[in-house]
């Protein structure tokens with residue numbers, strides 16, 4: 146039994162944990178989201194007992210009745226965060242309180258139970274501490290955490306679930322895009338939108354991803370890497386990628402990113418880069434940016450760079466944009482200077498190479 150103030154959890158050690166030599170071999174080249182640690186955290190919720198049954202247990206299949214709500218009505222939300230190895234051998238999370246808050250907001254939007262923020266953060270801390278040997282120490286690598294929650298009531302009636310399962314798993318990851326520096330080619334989706342006003346665009350839910358995959362498939366057929374979505378009302382304003390926010394860099398050195406008006410996921414990377422950009426003395430605007438303007442500015446040279454950002458990929462430069470009505474290259478089509486500086490500033494803090502001036506780190510050991 147472990148304990149953290151009022152919170153206590155049961156521990157069941159994995160008797161079949163991966164042997165150290167095998168683990169070290171896996172950590173050499175983990176890819177993204179394919180290798181997993183030995184344990185997971187689970188917590189149950191029911192209307193009658195509240196949050197209960199907090200456990201660290203061997204990572205294993207969840208046994209669910211086929212009539213469980215999640216299978217039928219996509220009652221699922223998730224988070225994505227990383228644990229970073231520090232130069233002294235310790236480890237840290239990055240702004241886990243922000244993930245906890247967003248998790249609550251996502252739950253609220255989907256009518257799910259809202260997990261107390263300290264329970265969410267303590268669960269993530271406990272998992273990383275327990276599986277600490279899985280945090281890679283190679284350059285740019287980290288331990289990706291995937292906390293998620295499903296509606297687990299067994300019922301086909303369409304109503305909010307009275308039971309939930311929270312689970313957190315962990316996966317050592319190298320950098321998200323192979324080759325690192327090569328710039329993305331985006332497909333500007335004109336057939337499909339990701340989120341509409343009043344919808345779930347600002348909630349981190351699996352359903353948003355399911356709804357974006359046809360557009361992603363279309364983009365891949367067109368030879369692109371990722372999709373950039375436009376607003377659902379005017380099909381004019383650039384919103385974000387399927388799983389990353391977007392920034393533009395202009396010739397006067399200013400940065401711009403679309404505002405959070407409810408259809409865009411409030412990225413923690415986005416928020417951190419706004420702060421770091423301002424720390425660097427750059428002007429950062431949260432203002433809408435039109436697709437036609439984007440092409441015009443890319444062609445005139447007023448736009449110098451564009452990049453996507455998120456926890457998994459950190460900062461991913463955008464080189465080209467294609468669509469039925471658009472086709473243009475940004476700058477020389479390669480990774481830009483400001484994107485590189487912002488990525489370095491952020492990862493230097495995350496990996497403990499630069500001072501943590503905004504108190505973003507949550508040191509684990």
Ligand SMILES: *Cc1c(COP(=O)(O)O)cnc(C)c1O
Pocket residue numbers: 225349385386387388389390410411412413414415454455456457
């Ligand atoms: C998770 C996510 C992001 C990025 O959020 P971070 O907190 O920076 O990882 C952006 N857009 C969507 C749709 C997402 O799901």
